[in-house]
Amino acid sequence: MKMGALNVIGKESDLQWNEILEKFEDKDIYFFYEYFKSTLFLNEGEPLLFFFENSDGKVAYPVIKRKIMNKNGLKLYDITTPYGYGGPLISAVDDEEKLMQQFRESFNEYCQDHSIVSEFVRFHPLLKNHAHLTEEMHVMHIGHTVGIDLQQGEDLLAQMPGKTRNMIRKAEKNGIEVRELDKEKYLEEFISIYYSTMDRKAAADYYYFSMDYFLESFKLLSSNSVLFGAFLEGKMISSTLILINDNFMHYHLSGGLTEYQSLGATNLLLFKIAEWGKERGIQMFHLGGGYSSKKDSLYDFKKSLSNIHPLKYYVGKKIHHPVLYNMLVAEKGIKEDSGFFPLYRS
DSSP states (O other): OOOOEEEEEOGGGHHHHHHHHTTOTTOOGGGSHHHHHHGGGTSOSEEEEEEEEETTEEEEEEEEEEEEOOTTOOOEEEEEOOSSOBOOEEEESSOHHHHHHHHHHHHHHHHHHTTEEEEEEEBOTTTTTTTTOTTTSEEEEEEEEEEEETTSOSOTGGGSOHHHHHHHHHHHHTTOEEEEEOHHHHHHHHHHHHHHHHHHTTOOGGGSOOHHHHHHHHHHTTTTEEEEEEEETTEEEEEEEEEEETTEEEEEEEEEOGGGGGGTHHHHHHHHHHHHHHHTTOOEEEEEOOSSSSOOHHHHHHHTTOOSOOEEEEEEEEESOHHHHHHHHHHTTOOSOOSOSSGGGO
16 A cells, blocks of 8 residues: 655645645535634634645645543544534545545554544535544534525526525615625624624524634635625615635625514525625535524525535544543543433543
8 A cells, every 4th residue: 555645734835735725626615724823712722724745646634632621631533524614625636535535644653653533524515524533533423504506507596496586676765785895894884783683693602613713714815705685775684794716606604684584685685695705706605504413493494595406415434542432531520321422532
């Protein structure tokens, strides 16, 4: 078996990080250094990019490496993908499965040598990069996400389900106008609407992203993030932050005022954003899933905007040091497995 060199790139080599990603055809915004740096307001840790290359191809796998506090004072770590979607980028000459086996051999050895206790991956539904890892780690299908194929025909509206077309026309008749916004000018208004939506949905504290997070994201992802708003008589009643890169754009964060929900503003907003992406040659508008891994009202709303089959969403879990993992769980006094991973962070 032809092994290759495993290189580990950190924050001091951010330019090299992005240069490596540019070598991959199916890269996406969630893999670039700037995105990882922006998420450090949400996930404390160190961004790392594992890059493996040999004559069979190359693999790039970006993660957040986190310290694990423990009573024994041991230097222990775990790795995760940040909010969004991740996993490995794979470019094989011929055999992807063989390439991934070689990469994981080197990667697993690194984890053993560097006290990486566990690994959690949110795989990318559009890239389907969970493949070839089902024997390597515990890969779970936990839900679905929704995408709109922007380049499947000339008339985007005609491709949407009938109920959605009616809601879009209703919003237009109600005088709702959609605009691309200056992110800094409308930031506070967007956050206010977003927070009100999180309040209505009784969201976990994690989803109340701070002003610092948004300011840092806008700065780092200036050309890869776009803010849109739906207005009624000059008042913004719905707003959506979109992330874009090459072939994909993502419905990242969004909110709408409760009292205007019946007007169809969000339907029109997302349709106009889809048209915007279509005009720029973007292939897929990824709307994501629901509020949890299960189907819910948000998922149902997103599904009403698409005529293509839902995408499968997978996560991956691996314990690299079982003895240390069990020690950390025991330190927390945890007696039952709640399903949260890693359990010692529950």
